[in-house]
Every structure is written in structure tokens, then in C-alpha cells.
Amino acid sequence: MPDNIAQIGPQATIPQPSMLHPAMPPASYGVLINEAPVDGLSNLNAAQGTQSQFPNHAMDLNGSNVVPTFLDPIIYEAHSTDSNVDIDHRLPLSPRMPSPQLHTLPNSSTALTSGQLRIQSLAGSTILITNAHFTTTDAVGETSRTSSQALRTLYEHIAPAAFHNSLQRCDPPKCHPGTREAIQRQILNFSDDPSKFSAVVMWLYGPAGAGKTAIAQTVAETLFKKKKLAASFFFSQMSKDGHRHHEKRLIATIAYQIMQNTPLVCPHIEHEIQLNPAIFDMSLEDQLTSLILQPFRKLGSEQPAEVVDKIPRTIIIDGLDECSDSAAQERVLKILRLLVGARDAHPFNVIVVSRPETNIIQWFDNKAGSSLAWRLNLQDSTEKDNDIAIFVTDELTAIAKSYRLKHHLPAGWPSKSVIDEIVGKSSGQFIYAATVVRYIQNCRGVPSTQLEALLSSTLPKKARPFAELDALYTSIITKSPYSHDLVSIMGALKFSLKFCDFPFDGVLEGNLCYVQRLLSLSAPFDVIVTDFSSLLDFIYDDPVSEASDDDSSGFQSLSWAKPFHKSLHDFITDSSRAPQGYHLNLSDFVSEMFKTIHGT
Incomplete structure (x- = not known):
């Protein structure tokens, strides 16, 4: 047997050449001998993609140099013109092949021990190969690495x-x-x-x-x-x-x-x-x-x-x-x-x-x-007030149960009247009710006393119970190009409620220009109001019979606006809550309105 491969143990069953060329599975491990892979050597303890140097001789247990006959095709395939492995040319090799090929050793297991490659066949033979360079390739590992890299690249952009x-x-x-x-x-x-x-x-x-x-x-x-x-x-x-x-x-x-x-x-x-x-x-x-x-x-x-x-x-x-x-x-x-x-x-x-x-x-x-598209308008929901009542009742009841000094709480707190007051001030918007509940949960005083002070606006300014709500209003108002116009419109709404015999419930289409001049608005009234559609409810009603002398149609559209939330007025008229430059001083606004109306 040639002198750099040793056979140990009983005689192995010699496979036919056709057995050495099975179809390679897509996910396989291989070892390169003379840069040609030998499939099946998956248990190598060498680093992937590196070469291992082995001793310059291999012998059987008696010191004889041997090569099993069935390995001849492997050496034959591996011995190429660009080989960097020194193979003993006394081996009975066939002519050199122009390119390396990948093959499988059937029914075998492998291991590296003391610098030697040990191949154990199912028939009982053990083959030792030394004096060769081995390079491992891992198709599964390579696929996994590529996949992981793609996932990492994606993660960096999410x-x-x-x-x-x-x-x-x-x-x-x-x-x-x-x-x-x-x-x-x-x-x-x-x-x-x-x-x-x-x-x-x-x-x-x-x-x-x-x-x-x-x-x-x-x-x-x-x-x-x-x-x-x-x-x-x-x-x-x-x-x-x-x-x-x-x-x-x-x-x-x-x-x-x-x-x-x-x-x-x-x-x-x-x-x-x-x-x-x-x-x-x-x-x-x-x-x-x-x-x-x-x-x-x-x-x-x-x-x-x-x-x-x-x-x-x-x-x-x-x-x-x-x-x-x-x-x-x-x-x-x-x-x-x-x-x-x-x-x-x-x-x-x-x-x-x-x-x-x-x-x-x-x-x-x-x-x-x-x-x-299908539209779902939350304002059309008929369950708003009832849902807010459920939320407030559950949360305040939980606060009452967990409060250690219960003897300070009124009997039956929270009462239905308290719940109804919060629901009314919420105007169908959960954020007000949630803000009230959150403040009471975190306050240090008696919950019932703190809630009463909050609802009556007698809390000290430093308490800032509506900080979250204020931040929301500030964000919406300041990003609009009509933010100062909103302050004027809010003043007009309050002015009409205070000084008119009837509430402000609409502006005739023909009067929109007059309202714009009266309030010194930078854009038409309806344009401004629609820009604040998340704060103001603005509707064009069906045409009504309020024709002016020069209106041949006899009908005009009625436009009206009002805040969705009553707390918007509280916010904009409180100098400690409204952002600088957007505070509505109602008394100053009323004085200016009278001057404009009477031309003084």
C-alpha cells in the first residue's frame, strides 16, 4: 500500500467507483485535498476556511506504507496541476485532471486526531491520511452567514x-x-x-x-x-x-x-x-x-x-x-x-x-x-360618554380601594355627580378623563379633595395637572401657519357667548369675508378653521333661505365652528398653560372688538 495512507483494522468492503460520485446535497460539508473537496468530513476540528499541516509520513501499525485500493480515484481526482500538496509520486496515480472535483466517502465517519485525518467506515476499517493540506468548506454555514448579514443590514434601516x-x-x-x-x-x-x-x-x-x-x-x-x-x-x-x-x-x-x-x-x-x-x-x-x-x-x-x-x-x-x-x-x-x-x-x-x-x-x-377606502369617524360613535363613564368609575373606584387613609374619603366616593362632571368636561374625548385620573393616581393628598380642586381650577399653578394635554394642544397650534388666527377665532367664539343674546352658531357664506376683516384674519375663516380640524368641529350645513339682496339663488351655506373639547378654551386663556405669544387675554380682546365694531 502506498506510504502516506494507512489502513487499520479489518478489511474494508471496497466500494465501486460509482459510489464515490453521489449527488451532493445542497447543504454539505467538505474537505479539500490538494484543493479538491472530499465530502462527508464534517467533524473536523479545524477552523473553517483554513488549512491544516500534517506529519510527513503515514504508516499502518506495522510501519508499512499502505493505501487502500478504493482511495485511488480520490488521489487521482485530487492530484491536479495547481496542487500545493506534496504527494509521493511513487503512488500509482492516473493522469492528472485539469480541475478538482467534489466527492463523498460513503458510509463513513471522520475525526482529526494528533494531526491525522481518521476515516472510520461502517465496515470497520479505519483510514489515516497524513502529509496533506485540508481546507474545510461549509455550505450550510455560508448560507447562514449570508442570511444573517442580510437580516443585520435590514435591522440597521428599521x-x-x-x-x-x-x-x-x-x-x-x-x-x-x-x-x-x-x-x-x-x-x-x-x-x-x-x-x-x-x-x-x-x-x-x-x-x-x-x-x-x-x-x-x-x-x-x-x-x-x-x-x-x-x-x-x-x-x-x-x-x-x-x-x-x-x-x-x-x-x-x-x-x-x-x-x-x-x-x-x-x-x-x-x-x-x-x-x-x-x-x-x-x-x-x-x-x-x-x-x-x-x-x-x-x-x-x-x-x-x-x-x-x-x-x-x-x-x-x-x-x-x-x-x-x-x-x-x-x-x-x-x-x-x-x-x-x-x-x-x-x-x-x-x-x-x-x-x-x-x-x-x-x-x-x-x-x-x-x-x-372605508371611513370610520370616532365622532359618530354613540358610546363615547358611556365608555368614559365606565373608565372613570373603574379607575377612581380602584384609587378609593387602594387608598390607605379611607376615613378621609366621603362615603360612596366617587359619587355619580363627580363622574358626570368629569364626563361632561371630557366632551367625548378620552384624553381629558385620562389626564384627570392620572393626576389623582399620582397626587399625594386626599384623592377626593385633590379631584375637587382640579375640577374647580383651584389647584396651585405649579401642580400642572394637564401638562400632557397642554403639550398636545401646543404641538397642534404651533405647527399651523394660522396659529395666531386661531386665538382670534377662539376669542370671537367666547365674545359671542358673553355679549350676544344667542350663541355663535354659524356664519353665513356671504358674511365670511366680513368675519375675516373683523378679526383681521390672515386667510378666509373657513380655510383657517379646517386647518384646525382636529381641534374645531367645522361643518357646512345645507343651504338655508337667508338670501341677501344681491343673491339671486335665494340660498346660502351656513358655516359654523366650535371646539371639540371645552378644555381648549381653558388652555388658551391661561397664560401659565398657553405657549408664549398664543395666550388669549379675553378682556383685551373684547375691548379691541368693540373698538373695531364702533370704528373707534
Whole structure:
């Protein structure tokens, strides 16, 4: 037997040459001898991709140099012209081959001991090979490394703080048990079968503080538990994470969550990232195609319809109005329209949650189409006041039960009259009630006494119980180009209630210009009011018979406005709460109004 290979143990069954060339499985391990791989040597204790130097001789137990006959084809294949291994040329080798080939040693196990490669066949023979360079290749490991790199690349371009279950959004607002049930049912029914609504996009909208995010969060958690949530993105202007302020990471964030919730599509998304790592610097349209639509098209061509139909399809986008600016918001809506329109990829449906900002209203009016979007207005809900009463009752009762000095609390506290007062001041908006409850939970005094002081506005200024509400109002008012005009309009509303025999309930279309001049507004009255549609309720009534002499039609539209929330007036007339430059001094405003009216 040739002198650098030794056979130990009983005679091995000699396999036929055809047994040395089986079809290679896609995930295999190999060892390169003379740069040619020998498959099956998976237990090497050498570093991957490195070469190991072995002693310059190999012998059997008697000191004889031996080579088993069945290894001749391996040495024959391995001995190439570009070899860097010194093989004893006394071996009976066949002519050199031009390129290395990959082969398998059948029915064998391998190990490296003391610098020697030991191959144990199932027949009992042990083969030792020395004086060779070995390089390991790991197809499975290489695939895993490539996949991991793609996932890491994707992770570097997402906004994890925008997930519904992100750590930054720990303990997010959610619907109180037993509240918002009818609205939740409508949304979940839409998620289950959008065809019943003849739409693939739902727009849930309502004024500031209406509890939209709490509803979106609760629905997202419900769908996630049912494995029906594809992805979610919660925009926020107030977030410490800058990536929640804009749309640049929206598609990557959705794609990442889809990978977590739909493992079947992972290889296809990873493949797209490997093909084009720069995809994250391209347009949102290109990202959508590459990271979501193409992978789902490939998945659909591989998997049966019954498998694809079970894949989550609902995407929730909350706080769209808090995405940087109107142009960015419209880009998001455009992308979502492309997403739900690609039914050949996957039948996604989207739930968009926002305030009724003018540009968003216009998009749904003009670009979405009735066949695309279904609208759900929180202001139309008949359960608002009842839900707020349930929430306040439960929370204040819990405070009473946990308060250690119960003898200081009035009997039966909280009373129905207290609950009703909070509900009335809430004006159908959960944020006021939630702010009141949170303050009482954290105050140090007797809860009933602190609540009475809060409702009567006799708390010391430093207490700042409505800091969260104030921050919300400040954010909305200061970002509008008509912020100072809003102060004037709020003054006019209060002026009419104080000095007129009837409340301010509307402005005739023909009088809009007069109101604009009277208040020195920088834009038409109705233009300004619609820009604050999350704070002011503004409606064009049907034409009424109030024709002026020069109005041939005999009819004019009646426009009217009022705050959604009574606390807006409290905020804007309190110099300690309103931002500097936006405080309404009612007495000064009234004086100026009289001067303007009487021309003095």
C-alpha cells in the first residue's frame, strides 16, 4: 500500500467507483485535498476556511506504507496541476485532471486526531491520511452567514420603536376593558374580510385626544395574538426616537415585521437584500417592490394557495398626521395604495389612523376612491360618554380601594355627580378623563379633595395637572401657519357667548369675508378653521333661505365652528398653560372688538 495512507483494522468492503460520485446535497460539508473537496468530513476540528499541516509520513501499525485500493480515484481526482500538496509520486496515480472535483466517502465517519485525518467506515476499517493540506468548506454555514448579514443590514434601516410592542412604547395607551367594543368589532371585522366593506383600506379618524392610538394599540395586540398582524408602524412627533417622525424607514420596518410574522417569506426578502444592499437608499416605491411585493410573488409561485391564504395580511399605520409634513404623509398614502393594489403579490389590507387633517381628508376624497377606502369617524360613535363613564368609575373606584387613609374619603366616593362632571368636561374625548385620573393616581393628598380642586381650577399653578394635554394642544397650534388666527377665532367664539343674546352658531357664506376683516384674519375663516380640524368641529350645513339682496339663488351655506373639547378654551386663556405669544387675554380682546365694531 502506498506510504502516506494507512489502513487499520479489518478489511474494508471496497466500494465501486460509482459510489464515490453521489449527488451532493445542497447543504454539505467538505474537505479539500490538494484543493479538491472530499465530502462527508464534517467533524473536523479545524477552523473553517483554513488549512491544516500534517506529519510527513503515514504508516499502518506495522510501519508499512499502505493505501487502500478504493482511495485511488480520490488521489487521482485530487492530484491536479495547481496542487500545493506534496504527494509521493511513487503512488500509482492516473493522469492528472485539469480541475478538482467534489466527492463523498460513503458510509463513513471522520475525526482529526494528533494531526491525522481518521476515516472510520461502517465496515470497520479505519483510514489515516497524513502529509496533506485540508481546507474545510461549509455550505450550510455560508448560507447562514449570508442570511444573517442580510437580516443585520435590514435591522440597521428599521424603526423598532415604531412597533406595537416596542420597548420604547412600553405600557402604551390601550382601551379600558369594556370600552370601545363596538369600534373594535368593526375594525376586526374589516381585518377578517375587507370585501364586506368593499374596501381594502380603513381610515379611522377623530379629533385630538379621542383615543385613536389606544384603539389602534388594542387592535394590534388582538391581531398579533391571533397571528393575523402582518406589521404596524406608530408615528409620533413627541417620540425620543427620531425615526418615528418620518416615513423613510416605513417600508423596511414593515418588511422586518413581516419576516418575523411570516417565516416562509424570509429567504426571498433576504435574497433581495443580498442582490441590492443599496435598496434602502432608494425610493419608497422601489423598496416596496423589492422588499415586499417581489418576495410575496415568489412565495406565491412556490406555495399552494391554502398556505398563502393563512399568511397575515393586516398592516396598521397609526398617527399618520404626526409624520413630518403633509408631503410625507401623502407619500405614505401613495405607497399604501400601491401595496393594497398589488393583489397578485398578497391581499394586504391597511388600517390608517389619524386626525382629520385637511391634506389627509383631501387625499381620501380625491385620490383614494370609494372602492379603496372605508371611513370610520370616532365622532359618530354613540358610546363615547358611556365608555368614559365606565373608565372613570373603574379607575377612581380602584384609587378609593387602594387608598390607605379611607376615613378621609366621603362615603360612596366617587359619587355619580363627580363622574358626570368629569364626563361632561371630557366632551367625548378620552384624553381629558385620562389626564384627570392620572393626576389623582399620582397626587399625594386626599384623592377626593385633590379631584375637587382640579375640577374647580383651584389647584396651585405649579401642580400642572394637564401638562400632557397642554403639550398636545401646543404641538397642534404651533405647527399651523394660522396659529395666531386661531386665538382670534377662539376669542370671537367666547365674545359671542358673553355679549350676544344667542350663541355663535354659524356664519353665513356671504358674511365670511366680513368675519375675516373683523378679526383681521390672515386667510378666509373657513380655510383657517379646517386647518384646525382636529381641534374645531367645522361643518357646512345645507343651504338655508337667508338670501341677501344681491343673491339671486335665494340660498346660502351656513358655516359654523366650535371646539371639540371645552378644555381648549381653558388652555388658551391661561397664560401659565398657553405657549408664549398664543395666550388669549379675553378682556383685551373684547375691548379691541368693540373698538373695531364702533370704528373707534
